[in-house]
Amino acid sequence: MNVLLYARVSTESQAQLGHSLEAQINTMREYASQMSWVVAGEYIDRGLSGRSNERAAFLAMINFATSPHANISAILVHKLDRFSRSREDAIFYKALLKKKGVSVISITEPLEASPAGLLVEGILETIAEFYSQNLAEEVKKGQLQVAKKGLNQSEAPLGYRSENGVLIVNAYEAEIIRSIFHGCLQNYSYRQIAHSIETKYQKRLHPATIAYILKNQAYLGHRIWNRRRKDGSIRPESEWIIALNSHEPLISQATFTKVEKILQAKKPHPKTHLFSGLCQCNYCKSTLTCYTQGENVKLICRKKGCPGVSILESKLEKFVFESLAMLYHHAYPYESYNLCELENKDLKRLILLTAIQIINLDQKQVEIVYLN
Ligand SMILES: [Zn+2]
Incomplete structure (x- = not known):
């Protein structure tokens, strides 16, 4: 079978403690050869903080392993913690790979098949199915560098002007943006915020624009591409391409998160409850x-x-x-x-x-x- 090797060091101390990239790769090569597996590729990340843009090799590997004709059966890692930087990540990528028939094998921590394992595998498949749309997003993040060059620079959002493709703060408009976020924190409706902006700054904004601004990550300093289709309609968020910390933010993460929570609370509750139709009364056996x-x-x-x-x-x-x-x-x-x-x-x-x-x-x- 064909396998890929993946190695990563995330801190200086790991590199010194014998987890060096060379050591990881060499052990994996030996393991593969003992098992008579063919190494179809080696991917190495040297990122120290583990942020996604420093994991270019990881994303390239996922992209390759999940492509239709790759014919990869497994990804070898020295230890499972090399595979992902967080638990959320681990479950997401593992589920994604599993869907394509690729397993993740730790050469120092062999796993046994158990009934619990089967149950978990089923759950992983469900999660993979649920997230399959996000795959496009993840792959796109990996290809960001390429995409950046090819895509048209989008118009600067309110609060900024664009200079050679770089967003520069427009002080007057920035004040409007902060005022909009402040209004939301005071629990004003979109309409009330729009009204107060018009009174204070003589700037007319539609309530829908207010709603859009409050969700726009550009104000956290992140640049977003691929948001609109050619016909002007907005793509689902999963298709956006986001570059982190590309310019000066106008809003702190703390404020943005608070606003996010307020907006979340405004949304109607989901129609189906989590346990709807799934639980029985312990006395009469009727559905709760x-x-x-x-x-x-x-x-x-x-x-x-x-x-x-x-x-x-x-x-x-x-x-x-x-x-x-x-x-x-x-x-x-x-x-x-x-x-x-x-x-x-x-x-x-x-x-x-x-x-x-x-x-x-x-x-x-x-x-x-x-x-x-
Ligand atoms: Zn009952």
Whole structure:
């Protein structure tokens, strides 16, 4: 089978502690040759901070390994922590590769197949499916340098002017931008903010433009390309190309995050609750109903006369995803990815449905998992 080798050092001390790139690569070459595997490529990152733009080789490798005719069966790493800089990353890329039939093999930490492993693999596949659109984004990030040259420089956003493609702060407009973010922090509506800007600065902005500005990462100092189609309509965010820290920010990350939370809270709640239709009453076996009570979602049994207890969704969520995280850890003892940390509710529900499906398919194996 064909394999790729990947090596990375992220700190000076690692490089000195015998994890040097040469040592990693040499050990992997020996391992591959012992197994009679063909090394189809070697990828090396020397980035010290592990930021994505310093992982060009990693992204190039993912790009190659997942391309249609690459015919790669596995990526070898010296240790799993070389593969990714964060747990979020590890699960994302591993799931992505798995979808293309590429596994990640740590030559110093061999993994055993277990029932927990099978369950986790199923969950990984679900996550990969969910994120398949993000693949385009990740690959594009890797190709940013190339893309930058080819793409037309987009117009400078309000608050900046463009000088030879570099964004320079326009002091007067910058004040408007800060005022818009301030207005949002005060919990004013888009319409109210637009009105106050017009009064104060004689600048007319549509409420939809206000909404757009409040989400624009250009104000954090990041440049974004590929946002609009040729016909002027806006592409989904997953298709944007983002260059971090390319110019002076107008808004602090703390303010931007606060505003993000305020905007999030304005969004209507998802229609389907996380556990909708999935839980049974422990007394009468009828399906529990989810309902919203203030900030909380509760699951209760609505059957007349049933003494069934109610439970907070957040409590159940914590329990279920902590259990799944334990299974994950059981299957991949050298990692500790916490599924509880996933923020997307739709993805969480998909994971639940997948887990339930797998459990129903193979009750015996799952019993073994429980025993373990
Ligand atoms: Zn009941």
